[in-house]
């Protein structure tokens with residue numbers, strides 16, 4: 576238990592309360608892969624907060640007499656029983672920090688700005704939006720402001736739902752996990768990047784090429800588990816520390832070649848970890864590799880700062896400065912859409928974080 580985050584339960588609870596938050600997804604530049612008991616990351620990570628790919632969640636709290644967790648879940652207006660276990664687990668984990676929740680029935684109504692069958696994980700945006708709704712009730716009960724402490728606890732709670740969710744509340748970059756060069760960094764919550772940011776990163780784009788829109792072959796929870804006893808785990812965790820240290824400098828000096836080197840290496844290392852785990856997985860598809868090779872050719876020919884990153888799946892995130900948007904979009908349309916399932920991709924950009932609705 577982390578004492579700092581235990582809420583006092585007030586004597587009298589209001590009969591009803593309602594809160595709505597919209598929270599974006601994020602894309603990691605240095606990847607979180609591997610965790611310890613209690614959702615503690617094995618290494619620090621950092622991500623761009625996205626803008627367009629987001630989850631909007633409304634929670635209606637209604638006072639009830641019998642204590643215990645009670646909630647209904649609607650996804651895009653329809654009951655969604657398959658999402659309930661993950662939410663139940665989340666509420667079980669956060670209950671010691673918000674005991675007053677037992678006094679309420681929760682009606683959770685959630686929807687995504689991106690299609691559910693896009694292969695884009697909604698756990699980061701979904702868990703952070705839900706955590707913020709719960710924090711709004713806590714703030715209303717205690718009369719607290721929506722200040723830095725509000726976001727810190729919301730991030731702490733979101734982490735208990737899904738690790739990467741703790742990086743989805745603020746923008747434009749958030750790190751998570753203790754790192755010697757990031758003051759205030761913690762394994763318990765995300766820390767918004769407060770260093771100098773080179774102007775090139777103020778307008779960065781992420782175009783997500785949907786190579787495989789199917790369900791994930793390996794859930795991230797199972798994937799993280801594969802790092803236990805992995806022969807390369809320790810070296811990987813150290814590498815993440817070094818890559819993050821180097822990336823912090825790049826964020827200030829705008830060195831696009833170094834940025835590309837770190838980000839692409841992180842993506843390939845993540846997949847290398849999966850390929851060398853027991854059991855092993857290949858989460859890329861042939862079209863993922865086709866796209867990577869095309870991106871390398873394009874960069875070679877044009878000197879562009881375009882680079883790719885990957886999550887634990889086959890979709891490719893293309894990262895590039897807004898100043899190159901016209902050329903890169905033309906390249907995508909001319910040469911990459913054929914590798915996307917039904918020619919689909921999603922255009923996103925670096926964003927400012929969650930918003931109250």
Ligand code: DP6
Nearest residue numbers: 603606607737738739795796886887
């Ligand atoms: C590959 O946050 O989805 O996207 O904590 O088990 O919910 P859980 O895992 P999750 O893992 C995300 C892994 C990643 C890399 C990253 O976002 O850093």
